[in-house]
Every structure is written in structure tokens, then in C-alpha cells.
Amino acid sequence: MEEVTYQGLTFVPYIRREEIAKQVHRLAQEIKRDYANEFPLFLCVLNGSFIFAADLFRACNLHDAEISFIRFKSYEGMESTGKVKEIMGLNEDIAGRNVLIVEDIIDSGVTAAQLRKELDKRNPKSVKMVSLLFKPDALTMGKAPEYVGFEIPSKFILGYGLDLDGLARNLPDIYVLKEK
Numbered sequence: 001m002e003e004v005t006y007q008g009l010t011f012v013p014y015i016r017r018e019e020i021a022k023q024v025h026r027l028a029q030e031i032k033r034d035y036a037n038e039f040p041l042f043l044c045v046l047n048g049s050f051i052f053a054a055d056l057f058r059a060c061n062l063h064d065a066e067i068s069f070i071r072f073k074s075y076e077g078m079e080s081t082g083k084v085k086e087i088m089g090l091n092e093d094i095a096g097r098n099v100l101i102v103e104d105i106i107d108s109g110v111t112a113a114q115l116r117k118e119l120d121k122r123n124p125k126s127v128k129m130v131s132l133l134f135k136p137d138a139l140t141m142g143k144a145p146e147y148v149g150f151e152i153p154s155k156f157i158l159g160y161g162l163d164l165d166g167l168a169r170n171l172p173d174i175y176v177l178k179e180k
């Protein structure tokens with residue numbers, strides 16, 4: 001078994017690079033079809049999405065498409081949910097634009113729901129989301145992404161951009177925490 005270990009935790013292969021590539025190309029076909037004449041602005045949410053976004057953006061092969069890289073910060077206020085939200089790195093005026101948020105994974109959905117809310121304030125023509133991974137059982141806020149690569153159970157995974165405290169993003173395959 002090609003296990004990997006981070007911070008004393010063992011992870012086993014879960015989704016192979018070939019399977020990831022297959023779903024990235026399937027998503028790209030759907031996005032290319034839906035956005036052919038829409039001049040979309042892809043918004044890659046850093047850090048986790050950068051590898052997926054790079055593969056997806058190329059696979060879509062749209063002549064008229066732009067990509068921007070943002071960070072979504074939620075400052076902790078009095079409550080743990082945080083009250084102050086800020087989109088960092090968004091230099092484009094998104095008014096009237098067709099925005100496609102590119103996420104690595106939707107877990108509780110809190111981050112995605114808050115980001116959609118902040119983007120909506122800037123009067124885009126449309127906002128949709130593509131997420132490589134989606135944990136439907138964990139969703140507590142907002143809705144499912146319009147485009148999903150893989151629906152997975154609520155287990156902790158890493159690799160292909162996803163991290164454990166900043167580590168393991170460079171693994172070409174996705175790994176899951178090994179059951180005891």
C-alpha cells in the first residue's frame with residue numbers, strides 16, 4: 001500500500017490521478033457547453049483550488065475566458081462564525097459578468113455561501129460554482145455547487161491541492177485518512 005503520513009496520521013489512496021483527470025474533463029465539457037458565449041470569469045479560491053483550477057481552466061479551452069485568484073477571509077468576531085468578510089485579490093469589476101467560482105471542496109458550505117453573498121453585492125450577471133469535491137452529508141449552509149466532480153462521504157482527505165496544515169497539496173492523487 002502506498003500510504004503517506006503527515007503529522008502522525010496515516011492516509012491511503014482514495015481517488016487516483018486518472019480518475020481526477022476524467023472528472024476534470026467531464027466538468028470542462030459541461031462548462032464549455034454552458035459558457036460558450038458568456039465570457040466567464042473563473043474565480044479560483046486560494047489556496048486549495050489552485051491545482052484543480054489550473055487543470056480545469058485549460059481543459060475548458062474557452063477562447064473568451066478570464067481567471068482571477070482570490071482569498072476569502074472571514075475575520076473571527078465575537079462569535080466563531082465571524083462577522084467581517086473580505087474578498088482579497090478581486091481586481092476585476094464583476095458587475096454584469098458571468099462568474100464561475102472554482103472551489104476544491106465544499107464541506108459545511110459556510111465559506112461558499114458567504115462568498116456567494118459577498119459576490120452578489122457586486123451585481124454580477126450570474127454566479128455559479130464548480131467544486132472538485134462535495135460532501136453532501138456535511139452541508140449545513142447554502143446549496144450544492146452547480147458543478148461537482150465527486151460526491152464523497154464526510155471523511156478528511158488531502159492531496160491535489162488539499163492540505164493538512166499546509167502540507168500534502170503537491171500529491172498528484174487524493175488520499176483519505178486511514179480507518180483504525
Ligand code: IMP
Pocket residue numbers: 048104105106107108109110111112155156157158162163164
Ligand atoms: P466549508 O466552509 O466547511 O465548506 O469548508 C471549506 C474548506 O474547508 C475548504 O475550502 C477546505 O479548505 C477545508 N476542508 C474541508 N474538508 C476538507 C478535507 O477533507 N480536506 C482538506 N480540507 C478540507
Ligand code: MG
Pocket residue numbers: 045046047048049103104105
Ligand atoms: Mg478552499
